[in-house]
Amino acid sequence: MHDTLENVNDSTVSGLGRLARFFGFSDVMGRLYGTLLLSPNPLSLDELAGTLEISKGSVSMNMRDLERWGMAKEVWVRGDRRKFYAAESDMWQIIRSVLGSREQREVQVALQVLGESIEKLQAAEDELTPEEQELARYYLGRMADLQSLFQFAQLALHAILGNGESLNFDAVTRIEID
Amino acid sequence: MHDTLENVNDSTVSGLGRLARFFGFSDVMGRLYGTLLLSPNPLSLDELAGTLEISKGSVSMNMRDLERWGMAKEVWVRGDRRKFYAAESDMWQIIRSVLGSREQREVQVALQVLGESIEKLQAAEDELTPEEQELARYYLGRMADLQSLFQFAQLALHAILGNGESLNFDAVTRIEID
């Protein structure tokens, strides 16, 4: 295969590995996704293992995760018993899937815990010594700061995720914050 | 100290550890920041090591990183040779610092690499066999997909970072995507 094609393939695959890492996935997941993305045809487990030079076991486990996140799907090839995989090509859907389930839940939990902390601090006021009361007030101030931060994150996520519409990248041209 | 105060402290500190991890920092950095955030007074290196039950060496190194990212600052106490630290309380500034330098650079690099790949593919067209040409065209399609994705990320970062104005959380109320 021509050098240029190989170079482009390499840098894309390793770049997607890096991106996967950044989002808290494994490097291998990103590389598998990249390999599939740059393959016009679906690839078998053995082909993936061969191309990336990793064990079949690793491919098997990581492909399962990729499927769980909707980043790849199985493709059935008539008359072939093997599993073939293709990359999910709608990247916006992948972003939505990750931001919408994982990230949104994180923010949700954080806000929940903060809310509970605030309630507990307020409820306990009577039992506190004067010094403790002062500290409790201080804590309440910091809790409020953290709350604003996570509320902002929630707003940003909602804005990006929209109201359930699928969103074409090329149509995304303006984001505004007041 | 009252149970409620300890519980709130614990969950905040460990929550910030989690958040730090999420952003690719060390757990300890987040916990140190949390401890400082919930302390009305600046804390010394030994107090931090004692509170979090980690070694002084670890505190020393992680506090340096916190300072590098502008998440904490030294506070000089008259007549005391020790270093005292306080959390940077403007969280928006921290977000700006992280998104603006680290994340933005990542996106920048990705776009750069993609651009180069596209150029290389176009430049090499003449040297390719017909099959390779077909693959090259396929690659160009995928490169374009990735480009849109990173361009979107760039837009989102710009929107959040604004044009250099400092941004009050409570004033952030609307993000729009068309």
Place this chain on the structure above:
DNA sequence: CCTTTGTTTCAAAACGTTTTGAACGAAGGG
């Protein structure tokens, strides 16, 4: 200067994560 107190550095150890490969299971085909 020397001592004391505080901080930084860094190699070794502890720890956690990822990868492997062999064993097992499943699913045809002969």
Place this chain on the structure above:
DNA sequence: CCCTTCGTTCAAAACGTTTTGAAACAAAGG
């Protein structure tokens, strides 16, 4: 049925990261 091919699982090994603690260093104060 047995044999072959493919996929999955999981314990052990490899690997990478984080933590520690001791030694070096720095900065007063006596």
